[in-house]
Amino acid sequence: MGPGKSKNARRMAEPKKPASSAPKPTAPLRTEHASIMTRLHGLAERIEKLHESATLDQLSLAREVIDFVNKNVAPHARAEEYTLYPAADWAAGEGSKLTETARFEHQLVARRCQALEKEISAGAPAGRLMHHCYGILGLVTAHFQVTDQVLLPYLDKAFDAGRFEKEVLTPLRVERNVKR
Secondary structure, three states, rough: OOOOHHHHHHHOOOOOOOOOOOOOOOOHHHHHHHHHHHHHHHHHHOOOOHOOOOOHHHHHOOOOOOHHHHHHHHHHHHHHHHHHHHHHHHHHHOOOOOOHHHHHHHHHHHHHHHHHHHHHHOOOOOOHHHHHHHHHHHHHHHHHHHHHHHHHHHHHOOOOOOHHHHHHHHHHHHHHHHHO
């Protein structure tokens, strides 16, 4: 705007901001995902140097990937299937198959962990271990991105924060903490 324009004219030309800056109903889950991803990225940085380690340290670091999945990702995935995915399918509409790919990704991560387990047991060389570790960590990263960018927007539209907490997050947290 030129110098001769009034403040009101300048304000009208500025893009409008959303009326509500309230956090999304899924914000707590997004925060949990970000926490898991931070730990995952830290592990991935250590995997980058796996080939520089002694053989036993290589095998131990590869085992950490499996332990990370078993302790952090698998319980979260089980809980997602129990509570989050049914809610997302409902929010997407009758007959939705929105979560089929995400459910399949859980199976792929489990299969890749089994393959890594076999490689560790066989004393595989660093290159093979790194290949499997990166495959697992890459799948988990992609899965969380799909969840946050594709599934959660449906839930943000269908739920308010209180209802999402009560119907989805609380049962998810309970299920995630059940020892199986």
